[in-house]
Amino acid sequence: MEPLQPARRANGEHTRFHTAHMAANLRRIFYTFVWIIALVSSSRTRIYPPNExxxxxxxxxxxxxxxxxxxxxxxxxxxxxxxxxxxxxxxxxxxxxxxxxxxxxxxxxxxxxxxxxxxxxxxxxxxxxxxxxxxxxxxxxxxxxxxxxxx
Structure with a gap:
């Protein structure tokens, strides 16, 4: 299976829509990772399991x-x-x-x-x-x- 290729114009350049869409997806991925890192970091400050x-x-x-x-x-x-x-x-x-x-x-x-x-x-x-x-x-x-x- 081949990876998906970004949409290109006939001259080989990415479309503005596609570039903006890729940037939005990258931001979502970035913020998801930041959220996961923050969650993991804050959970390390607790004693496991929390009720002991x-x-x-x-x-x-x-x-x-x-x-x-x-x-x-x-x-x-x-x-x-x-x-x-x-x-x-x-x-x-x-x-x-x-x-x-x-x-x-x-x-x-x-x-x-x-x-x-x-x-x-x-x-x-x-x-x-x-x-x-x-x-x-x-x-x-x-x-x-x-x-x-x-x-």
Whole structure:
């Protein structure tokens, strides 16, 4: 198949109509490319996919003072997309003890840390709540101090 040839006069020159028509088509093509480039450039400034977000705390634990033999509870909750997983650390390691209970809520996006019975100095520490999803990780800490009854 042969490419289309522009209309020519008998002397071989392009007609004015055809030249103007070609110029208009070239302008349309140019502006289409400019529009496509602008669209692609602006879309690169967005985070893909646009609905994903790193974790952000909606509830943070507060420092507490407990009484030896009593109970302490810390609450932590986060939001994000995908929904983050929340867990607790003590001294940089996941909390793991028979006296320390972790209760998850909001499909794992929230967690309560419950310590019972409190014992000083074993439970006196800084506890860390960590929220993690595929977009990132955030953490917040709370301190537990314990008053001994025998003093």
């Amino acid at each position: 977000a790193p974790p952000k705390f909606t509830k943070i634990p507060t420092d507490q003072i407990g009484v030896s033999g009593g109970v302490a509870s810390f609450v932590c909750q986060a939001t994000g997309n995908p929904k983050p997983t929340v867990y607790w650390n003590k001294k940089g390691k996941k909390v793991n003890s028979q006296r320390i209970e972790t209760i998850e809520f909001d499909e794992g996006a929230g967690a309560v840390l419950r310590i019972q019975p409190l014992r000083a100095p074993r439970d006196e520490n800084i506890y860390e709540c960590v929220a993690r999803n595929s977009e990132g990780e955030v953490s917040v800490t709370a301190k537990l101090a314990i008053i001994r009854e025998d003093l």
